[in-house]
């Protein structure tokens with residue numbers, strides 16, 4: 606897969622190559638490098654992740670388009686993999702959504718998902734979510750699709766309606782979004798495998814299952830999800846949650862014990878870090894350039 610190809614097309618190719626396609630969240634450029642080297646075919650930039658990790662804020666629609674774009678540029682610069690980006694509610698009305706699509710494309714994203722929550726959104730797995738009307742959601746999707754500058758850029762419609770209005774309404778919304786041009790569907794906070802099957806059969810476009818931890822959806826396996834008709838399995842914050850627990854442990858150890866000695870075993874070594882970053886190739890290049898200078902200076 607060449608980076609010269611459209612990122613949207615690369616995501617579509619990944620979907621062909623792996624069924625269901627596992628998509629992992631990368632909280633920053635370095636974890637994107639590690640995920641790529643581990644063999645994943647697609648990455649995710651989580652809205653919660655940008656808010657939590659980059660700004661120390663909760664996932665309540667506080668971050669802006671530019672906040673997310675900054676992370677998208679950093680991550681797409683560091684990886685060859687196609688990146689799906691969480692665009693929350695699209696960051697405004699029709700013209701703002703158009704700007705979101707154009708800016709995300711320019712930043713190298715393969716696609717975005719836009720959801721039907723109200724602007725003052727919440728995490729999809731928390732209570733008291735509120736959603737806009739189906740007509741308003743269809744309007745969001747139409748605005749997004751109309752703004753595509755790359756026909757392969759992916760507009761994924763996320764519906765949070767299951768928890769608010771129930772299964773029939775959520776499936777109806779998903780179908781209306783596909784009718785409006787959505788390329789894929791993100792069914793949020795699904796409770797049973799059978800519900801994924803119903804979504805997949807009804808929408809006839811690829812369906813994503815969000816297998817986030819400590820949420821409403823059980824930790825279904827990719828085999829179970831594949832059998833239920835799911836095309837993409839998302840692990841948005843798994844590595845981030847583990848990194849946070851590890852960091853906290855290290856901070857506590859150093860504070861309590863006056864040395865990090867007991868925490869070193871849990872750390873990635875300098876050599877492992879350098880290996881992922883191809884540090885030695887860079888160093889060799891620098892040596893070559895430096896030698897050239899010495900030659901020229903003779």
Ligand SMILES: C[C@](O)(C(=O)O)[C@H](CC(=O)O)C(=O)O
Nearest residue numbers: 651652653728729730817841
């Ligand atoms: C997928 C999600 O939108 C995200 O921002 O990563 C979140 C994940 C989470 O809070 O666990 C969501 O499901 O709303």
Ligand SMILES: [Mg+2]
Nearest residue numbers: 651652653691
């Ligand atoms: Mg989100």
